[in-house]
Amino acid sequence: MGGNGNRRRVQEILALADIRINGDRPWDLHVHNSDFFRRVLTQGALGLGESYMEGWWDCDSLDEFFVRALRAGLENKVPRSASVVASLKARVFNPQSRRRSFRVGEHHYDIGNDLFRYMLDDLMIYSCGYWKEAASLEDAQVEKLDLICRKLRLEPGMRILDVGCGWGGTAKFAAERYQVEVVGVSVSLEQVRTAREACRGLPVSIHLQDYRSVRGSFDRILSVGMFEHVGSKNHRTYMRKMAELLREQGLFLLQTIGSNRTVASINTWIDRYIFPNGAIPSARQITSAIEGLFVLEDWHSFGSDYDRTLMCWYHNFNESWHLLRDRYGDSFYRMWKYFLLSSAAGFRARRDQLWQIVLSRKGIPGGYPVLR
Numbered sequence: 001m002g003g004n005g006n007r008r009r010v011q012e013i014l015a016l017a018d019i020r021i022n023g024d025r026p027w028d029l030h031v032h033n034s035d036f037f038r039r040v041l042t043q044g045a046l047g048l049g050e051s052y053m054e055g056w057w058d059c060d061s062l063d064e065f066f067v068r069a070l071r072a073g074l075e076n077k078v079p080r081s082a083s084v085v086a087s088l089k090a091r092v093f094n095p096q097s098r099r100r101s102f103r104v105g106e107h108h109y110d111i112g113n114d115l116f117r118y119m120l121d122d123l124m125i126y127s128c129g130y131w132k133e134a135a136s137l138e139d140a141q142v143e144k145l146d147l148i149c150r151k152l153r154l155e156p157g158m159r160i161l162d163v164g165c166g167w168g169g170t171a172k173f174a175a176e177r178y179q180v181e182v183v184g185v186s187v188s189l190e191q192v193r194t195a196r197e198a199c200r201g202l203p204v205s206i207h208l209q210d211y212r213s214v215r216g217s218f219d220r221i222l223s224v225g226m227f228e229h230v231g232s233k234n235h236r237t238y239m240r241k242m243a244e245l246l247r248e249q250g251l252f253l254l255q256t257i258g259s260n261r262t263v264a265s266i267n268t269w270i271d272r273y274i275f276p277n278g279a280i281p282s283a284r285q286i287t288s289a290i291e292g293l294f295v296l297e298d299w300h301s302f303g304s305d306y307d308r309t310l311m312c313w314y315h316n317f318n319e320s321w322h323l324l325r326d327r328y329g330d331s332f333y334r335m336w337k338y339f340l341l342s343s344a345a346g347f348r349a350r351r352d353q354l355w356q357i358v359l360s361r362k363g364i365p366g367g368y369p370v371l372r
Contacts, residue, residue, distance in 0.1 A: 006037035017072035019065060026061035027068055033057070044078045049269030053334045062338065063311070066345030104229050105188035107276050112327065113190055115336075116167070118320035119313050123169030124194070127225035127255060128306040128354045132372070137312040140305070145173045148222060151298070151358055151371050152251050154178040158219040161185075161245060163211050164226025168195025168204070175202040183216070185209040187229075212241060219250050227256040231279050235289035243293040248361050252294065256281060257306070258353035274339050280352065294359035297368035303347045303354040310344035 011021055020028045031037075033056040039047040051057060059065045069075070116124055121138045129140025130147055148170070154160070156179035162171050165184025168191075174180050181203040186192050187210060195206040211226075221242055230238045242252055262282040271278065290296065317340065321333060328336075346352040358368065 003034060003037070006041055007034070010037045010040060013074055013077045014069075016077070017068040017074055019068055027059065027064040029057050029059050029065070031057045041078055044268065045075065046268040046272065049273065049335075049338055052338050053273075053331055055334070062341040063345045063348070066342045067349045070345060070349040070351045103276050104278070105186065105191070108274060109186075109188035110190040113167075113194055115317075115324060115328070118324065119317045123173065124167040124198075125169045126166055128302070129309045129312075130302065131305045131308050137309070137316075140309065140312075141169075142173075145170055146177070147371065148224070148253055148255070148356070149174055149178050151356070152220045152222060152253055154180050154220065156180065159183070159217075161214065161216075161218040161221045163214075163221065163223040163242075164229070165191070165195055165206060166225075167191050168198040168206060170222070170224060171195065171204045171206070172199050172202065175199065175204050180220075183207070183214075183218070185211060185214055211238065214241070214245060216245060217247055218245050219247055221246050221250065221252040222255075223253070224255040225257075227254060228278050228280055229275070230281075231277065232281070232285060235281065235285055239289045239293050242359075243361065246361060250361060251297075252359040254286075254355075254357045254359065256286075256355055256357075258283060258286075258301075258303075258355045260351065260353065270339070273335055283355075286355075286357065290359060294361065295363040296357070297360050297364060298356075298358040298370050300356040300358075300372065301353055302356075303350065303352060306352070306354045307344045307347040310340055310347070314340040314344070 007021070014021065014029070022028070022030055033051070036051050036056045039051050039056075043050075116126065120126055121141045123141060123145075125141040125145070128144070129137060130144035131140045132143065134140035134143050152160075154174065158178075158180045160171075160174060160180050160182045162174075162182055162184040165171055165182075165186050168184065171182040171184045175182050182199075182205075184195060184199075184204065184206045186195070186206070186208065189208055192206050192208045195204075199206065211230075223242075227238070246252055257280050259280040259282045262284055263280075266275070266278050266280055287296070314337065317336060325333070343352075347354070360368070
């Protein structure tokens with residue numbers, strides 16, 4: 001197909017979502033390089049993202065562009081050879097093996113604490129906030145952390161495992177507010193260093209460690225925003241490990257992004273530039289992984305809150321860019337903007353979900369008191 005044919009085909013696809021090329025609405029595309037059309041048609045999501053990073057096209061409102069594109073299912077209208085290859089690799093190999101598990105820490109979470117300090121709240125919580133009664137990002141994260149602690153029914157002196165502890169904000173909050181002892185594990189060296197400093201003087205220990213090598217016994221386990229890095233081949237292994245570590249009367253809270261469909265891998269651009277080897281679980285994958293190991297006590301869905309959280313992160317990042325530009329460069333700015341706004345669109349379009357799931361080993365006598 002020639003250049004004009006490629007352009008015409010892309011125009012036809014975009015029209016299904018009421019998106020125009022060089023239109024005057026915020027969600028319309030402005031194309032600066034005519035090779036854009038061939039690249040998108042041959043490379044799909046990867047070509048779309050890379051061409052944006054390289055300045056081949058712009059859009060005044062990337063989030064609204066993606067909301068329309070996702071709702072119209074445009075990703076199914078272009079060749080998906082790259083994503084098919086990624087899916088085949090995920091089925092044949094184990095991208096999230098113990099040896100490979102530290103790659104996402106090095107690639108993403110270790111890129112620079114200054115970036116995350118400017119983008120996130122004071123506790124550096126890098127997961128969805130809870131906006132039921134919150135008026136700010138800081139409030140939403142504190143409300144989320146308190147909701148987790150209350151759902152876990154924390155009591156002073158309990159021993160807690162925080163799987164994927166981030167920069168230590170959750171462990172610090174639980175230790176200070178609920179007088180518990182926390183063991184946190186992360187595959188990010190920078191997170192571990194920061195978390196240890198943040199929790200200095202508290203009954204908190206932080207370890208650079210894969211979840212499969214954790215030993216001990218815990219009254220409660222929490223895992224927030226980490227299960228997306230486990231991978232479908234390891235879901236059952238992960239749940240068996242949590243069941244092994246959790247005391248018989250304990251509770252386990254899992255917070256994870258969720259997919260409406262069971263898929264082998266995520267967006268190829270996200271896989272290459274943001275979260276290598278990531279895989280968003282479906283409800284079916286989660287329930288299959290816990291079968292025979294846990295009793296499902298509560299399943300709380302509040303994915304629309306992630307849209308608002310991501311837009312706050314983007315606002316903070318954008319407002320602080322003048323302080324970050326010299327270190328990261330303009331290509332990084334376009335990459336990170338694309339990541340944050342396309343992610344927000346995924347939740348706004350209801351393509352992606354956010355779930356808090358409470359599990360027990362053998363069921364809570366008399367039933368579990370549901371909290372919202």
